[in-house]
Each structure stands twice: as C-alpha cells, then as structure tokens.
Amino acid sequence: MLLKRILSAVIALPILFAAVLINVNIFFVALLIVTGIALYEYFNAVCSSNIKPMKVIGISGGLVMVLLLYNSQTRVFAVPYITILTLILLSIPVFSKKYNFWGAGATIVGILYISLFFGYLYLIRAIQGIGVYLIWFVFICSWVTDTSAYFSGMFFGKNKLAPDISPKKTIEGAIGGVVGSCIVCVLYGVFLNMQNIIDIPIFSIIIMGIIGSIISQIGDLAASAIKRNVGIKDYGHIMPGHGGVLDRFDSILFLAPVIYYYIRYVFY
Helix, strand or coil, X not given: CHHHHHHHHHHHHHHHHHHHHCCHHHHXXXXXXXXXXXXXXXXXXXHCCCCCXXXXXXXXXXXXXXXXXXXXXXXXXXXHHHHHHHHHHHHHHHHCCCCCHHHHHHHHHHHHHHHHHXXXXXHHHCCCCCHHHHCHHHHHHHHHHXXXXXXXXXXXXXXXXXXXXXXXXXXXXXXXXXXXXXXXXXXXXXXXXXXXXXXXXXXXXXXXXXXXXXXXXXXXXXXXXXXXXXXXXXXXCCECCCECHHHHHHHHHHHHHHHHHHHHHHHC
C-alpha cells in the first residue's frame, strides 16, 4: 500500500506543480476537471445508499458554481446563484415523488462541500503576484500533516482519536501531524521572507500551521464519516493507494477556505 501511494505521488506531483506554476488559467482548467471528477465520485457514493440525490443537477450545478468564481465580474453572481439553486433543489421533492428532501440536502451539500470549497483554491492562486506562492501553504498543511501523522501514529500511537470513524488514527499521530505542519510551514514562510516575496510574521505562520493541521484532520475525518454513512471504503480508484480524488483532497477541501481567509485577514 505504501509503495502504491509513493508511486501515485511521483506521478501526480509533477502534474500538480505544472498546473500551479504555468499560469492561473491553466490552474483553473485543471481545478475544473478535478472538481468534476470529485462531484462524480461524491454523487456516486451518495447514490449507493438509500439517499437519492439529484445527480445531474448536482454535477452540472457544481461546475457552474466553479465557473462563476473565475473572475470578479462573475463572482458577484455566486451568492444569488447558490440561493436560487437551493430554492430549486428544495422545491423539486414537492413536485416529484422520485426525490425527497434528504436527497435535496445531499445535493446542496455536495455543491457547497466540493465546488465552493475547491473554488477557494482558485481564489488563493488568483491573488495577484503572490498567489502562486501562497497556495502551497494549503498543500503543506494537508500533506505534511497526513505524512507526519502517519509516521507519528506508527511509532508512538496508542490512544485512538476517533475509533468509530477512523480506527487507525491516534491522538499521538494527530499531535505529530500538527508539529510537522508547523515546522514545514515555518520553513516555507522563512524562505518566502528571505526571497522578499512577502513579509509574513513567524508567529502568524505558526498559528496557521496549527490551525491548518487541525482543520486538515477534521476534513479527513469528515470525509471518512461520509464514507461510513454510505457504506463505501473509497470514493474511487483513480489514484492507486489513495483511492479517488476526494480521498486525496478531502482535507484540502476543508483547508482551502480557512487558509484563504487567514491570508486575507491576517497577513495580506
């Protein structure tokens, strides 16, 4: 399993670097594709349970949500759009016995959870001049937390963190994840400061590393809770050793809005 995870990372990381670094438009297209796959995985997972989401509306509506975030001219329509779409989705069960309000709720959650949260990655990347550097804080907090928690749990884990949701996760692993996230965030922040890219106070970076790691782990557990509720092990099989897109990006989805607002209101 570990070898498969490493091989998948070796293939996926160059693609990620290219998408982020080439330009913001390439990143947006890549994000739109990833969002489409994630929406498909989510609605397939929910459909495997007794819940009947509105799959076609959910996937198409979710993609439109991301498209609205592309620039400031269309971004102003995002809130009216999601408001109207929610009204429509909640009204459908009134006129159709095929769907119920649980399905409408699952559809709304899918659009917000996947499309809106993924959209915050683009909003970070689109920050003029420095977004290409700041977006890596999201990946650092997520993936360094995941790796640090894995090895910390392996060597020191004794006390279960959330046994009913993810039996293998431990409190010691969670602490190790926070420590690892803080260390790498600080190192990266110091690098940005030394290169005069942006002046970020070290204390702010430490706080971001802590908050980011905690939110990352909550996001991972939330995705696991959804999988347990619908009775599946993985959302998909597109990434051997990792599962589907949602299995790999679950913590990033929770992190993206948190890091975006932290950047906006704390040090930018």
